[in-house]
Amino acid sequence: MSDAVSPLAPKKQPKMPPIGGVRIATAQAGIKYKNRTDLLAMVFDEGTSVAGVFTRSLCPSAPVEMCRQNLGGGSARILVVNSGNANAFTGKKGRETTSLTASAASKAAGCTDGEVFLASTGVIGEPLDAGKFSHLLGDLVANAEPGLWTEAGKAIMTTDTYPKYATATVKLGEADVTLNGIAKGAGMIAPDMATMLSFIATDAPIDAPVLQDMLSKGVGKTFNAVTVDSDTSTSDTLMLFATGAAGKLGAPRISDPKDARLAQFRRALNKMLKNLALQVVRDGEGARKQVEISVTGAKSARSAKRIALSIANSPLVKTAVAGEDANWGRVVMAVGKAGEPADRDLLSIWFGDIRVAREGERDPDYSEADTSAYMKRDEIVITVDLGIGRGKATVWTCDLTKEYVAINGDYRS
Numbered sequence: 001m002s003d004a005v006s007p008l009a010p011k012k013q014p015k016m017p018p019i020g021g022v023r024i025a026t027a028q029a030g031i032k033y034k035n036r037t038d039l040l041a042m043v044f045d046e047g048t049s050v051a052g053v054f055t056r057s058l059c060p061s062a063p064v065e066m067c068r069q070n071l072g073g074g075s076a077r078i079l080v081v082n083s084g085n086a087n088a089f090t091g092k093k094g095r096e097t098t099s100l101t102a103s104a105a106s107k108a109a110g111c112t113d114g115e116v117f118l119a120s121t122g123v124i125g126e127p128l129d130a131g132k133f134s135h136l137l138g139d140l141v142a143n144a145e146p147g148l149w150t151e152a153g154k155a156i157m158t159t160d161t162y163p164k165y166a167t168a169t170v171k172l173g174e175a176d177v178t179l180n181g182i183a184k185g186a187g188m189i190a191p192d193m194a195t196m197l198s199f200i201a202t203d204a205p206i207d208a209p210v211l212q213d214m215l216s217k218g219v220g221k222t223f224n225a226v227t228v229d230s231d232t233s234t235s236d237t238l239m240l241f242a243t244g245a246a247g248k249l250g251a252p253r254i255s256d257p258k259d260a261r262l263a264q265f266r267r268a269l270n271k272m273l274k275n276l277a278l279q280v281v282r283d284g285e286g287a288r289k290q291v292e293i294s295v296t297g298a299k300s301a302r303s304a305k306r307i308a309l310s311i312a313n314s315p316l317v318k319t320a321v322a323g324e325d326a327n328w329g330r331v332v333m334a335v336g337k338a339g340e341p342a343d344r345d346l347l348s349i350w351f352g353d354i355r356v357a358r359e360g361e362r363d364p365d366y367s368e369a370d371t372s373a374y375m376k377r378d379e380i381v382i383t384v385d386l387g388i389g390r391g392k393a394t395v396w397t398c399d400l401t402k403e404y405v406a407i408n409g410d411y412r413s
Contacts, residue, residue: 008282008290008378008398009162016149016167019180020203021045021243023144026155029133032084032122039133040155041140042079042199043109048243050076050117051211053219055236061088062098063118064237070114074208076241077111079199080118080137081156083184087120087128088234097130104134108141119197119237121184122158123412153182156197159407160186164279168268173261175251177204179268183276187285187408190227190313198223198238198276204265205244205253213257214266215240222273225305225395228284229404230313240269281396286403289321290396292381298391303340305393310338311382318400321380326371328356335384346387351375 022044026037052071054064080101087094102116109116120128153163164183169176185196215238223238247253254262282290293311298304311317311334320327328349335342345360352374355363374380 005161006283014167018146019201020245022201024148024152025140025144026151027136037155038083040081040152043141043144044076045243048076049208050241051215052239057232057234059234061086061235062094063120066098067117073114075115077115078105078109080105082120083156083158084122085128086122086124086235088124090127093127097128100130101134104137108137121197156184160184166272166275170264170268172204173252175249177246181272181276185280186283188231188233190230190232196233201241203243203245205247206242207255210257211240218270218273223277226277226281227312227397281398284398285407286401287398289399290379294383294394296392297386299341299389300391304391306340307338308393308395310334312395312397322399322401324375326375342386348385350383
């Protein structure tokens with residue numbers, strides 16, 4: 001975590017209300033960082049249902065494997081998250097750490113190992129010593145309090161420059177239900193099905209299969225549409241917990257994803273996923289600008305997304321944005337290399353509202369001065385129309401600055 005907060009950080013953080021059925025505790029275990037919290041325990045009342053989506057990396061971390069295994073049970077009582085060490089690519093030792101942690105956590109929470117969920121973030125390939133923190137779990141669970149969401153967001157940070165929060169209250173039936181979300185992430189961000197770490201809890205009484213349906217559908221246009229550096233983490237974990245505490249206030253139990261009463265909740269969840277995903281992009285390591293890339297007129301939506309990601313992940317496009325250079329030739333390059341259907345002579349490109357290229361050449365009305373002025377903004381929109389179909393997609397990224405290299409050049413040392 002660098003000392004300077006990203007210039008794209010939110011001007012003010014939301015006030016995070018307590019959620020019925022969730023208690024939180026954090027601690028300084030000294031896993032990697034000195035004098036900062038690096039351990040989070042979230043304790044859930046009995047009857048809490050759970051859903052999750054995880055990295056598609058073929059080298060997943062030990063905690064991801066354990067979460068996948070436990071998800072089938074559909075029930076959660078405790079989540080333990082550590083930062084500073086990803087417990088990834090740590091072989092047998094990694095699995096021993098997760099099973100030791102799970103035993104300590106289940107004992108502390110009075111539940112089975114199958115109701116324990118773990119997440120770890122930080123350095124890959126370094127063994128994580130469960131002995132550093134498993135003995136703290138008993139006290140953490142005993143002292144957990146409902147209101148500590150702000151502390152929870154801080155405990156999971158690594159190179160983040162600010163914690164990421166979101167909250168919403170909506171109607172389910174006649175009752176109010178609340179959703180709170182936290183996320184962490186700044187580098188190694190090109191999620192594929194999930195982001196680095198994000199946890200959302202609600203007091204709504206919603207069954208696990210319904211939660212899973214909403215979460216799996218919600219990530220496509222949110223967490224799976226952001227990229228900082230095209231690198232998919234080994235530890236990507238996004239989880240949603242529903243305690244059902246609002247049932248006492250008259251909220252109906254939802255057991256069918258098609259239930260019409262879910263409409264407001266689903267909208268709020270999707271909005272929260274997008275909000276948290278964009279906060280991650282705006283905290284991209286060394287980022288100074290948020291970049292939105294919209295592709296229209298592609299052969300299909302999937303093709304549009306591949307082209308959008310090709311542009312978003314191009315170091316040349318991202319460094320041009322960092323240097324405030326309206327180098328649309330690099331956008332043409334990124335469209336051409338995406339391996340998707342495109343026709344050079346039908347291509348149009350905009351920076352903001354300024355059309356810079358059309359019909360395979362520079363726009364006759366192109367003004368370098370206007371475009372350069374636009375590039376000085378901290379939010380840039382690049383639009384590409386392929387002119388061959390109806391497919392469209394939007395993705396978000398950030399610029400690539402010298403600071404990104406500085407942060408990642410000595411991350412382990």
